Amino acid sequence: GAGVSQSPSNKVTEKGKDVELRCDPISGHTALYWYRQSLGQGLEFLIYFQGNSAPDKSGLPSDRFSAERTGGSVSTLTIQRTQQEDSAVYLCASSNTGGTNYGYTFGSGTRLTVV
Amino acid sequence: GNSVTQMEGPVTLSEEAFLTINCTYTATGYPSLFWYVQYPGEGLQLLLKATKADDKGSNKGFEATYRKETTSFHLEKGSVQVSDSAVYFCALVKWAGTALIFGKGTTLSVSS
Numbered sequence: 001g002a003g004v005s006q007s008p009s010n011k012v013t014e015k016g017k018d019v020e021l022r023c024d025p026i027s028g029h030t031a032l033y034w035y036r037q038s039l040g041q042g043l044e045f046l047i048y049f050q051g052n053s054a055p056d057k058s059g060l061p062s063d064r065f066s067a068e069r070t071g072g073s074v075s076t077l078t079i080q081r082t083q084q085e086d087s088a089v090y091l092c093a094s095s096n097t098g099g100t101n102y103g104y105t106f107g108s109g110t111r112l113t114v115v
Numbered sequence: 116g117n118s119v120t121q122m123e124g125p126v127t128l129s130e131e132a133f134l135t136i137n138c139t140y141t142a143t144g145y146p147s148l149f150w151y152v153q154y155p156g157e158g159l160q161l162l163l164k165a166t167k168a169d170d171k172g173s174n175k176g177f178e179a180t181y182r183k184e185t186t187s188f189h190l191e192k193g194s195v196q197v198s199d200s201a202v203y204f205c206a207l208v209k210w211a212g213t214a215l216i217f218g219k220g221t222t223l224s225v226s227s
Contacts, residue, residue, distance in 0.1 A: 042219030
């Protein structure tokens with residue numbers, strides 16, 4: 001597709017359940033990023049994938065959070081044993097890293113509500 | 116580590132007023148600087164960018180100048196419109212393709 005696609009757009013889950021959020025980046029973009037947007041916290045960086053390199057996981061808030069990127073394309077962010085403080089909008093972005101290209105494209109996000 | 120600090124909002128202005136949203140950064144080396152905008156109900160969009168010191172980014176009447184001496188990238192617009200009401204995020208990146216680091220965002224509300 002032409003843009004970054006995220007699914008589902010909305011997810012309501014019970015506290016303690018696991019959730020998976022999906023991101024489909026722009027075809028050919030080698031880098032993929034996950035962010036969390038919550039009130040008062042702005043946009044928090046979570047994790048970053050670049051090609052075949054080991055991901056930069058420095059922003060993951062706890063070991064309940066993990067992410068995979070299969071075949072250098074689709075990525076899944078998994079939150080285990082969800083807590084109410086995990087409620088937020090999770091944004092995915094992708095970019096083409098050639099030269100000084102700064103073309104980061106963001107998806108519309110998944111709004112996660114933990115009840 | 117790298118970080119971005121921007122003025123807290125909300126900023127409330129009347130139409131045609133002058134806008135400044137302050138942004139300062141902490142980073143080693145020479146990061147690139149960005150302003151992103153999020154209109155109500157929409158996704159995050161790049162507004163403007165500057166990739167080296169003294170560069171001025173501009174778009175839709177908004178401007179920001181990369182000031183290395185003050186580590187700042189303040190966003191300005193001479194005459195705001197109601198349609199400019201949105202959340203504005205200042206961000207930096209060390210190298211192309213690495214993760215953007217964002218400030219917490221500033222909500223702008225413009226009334227007619």
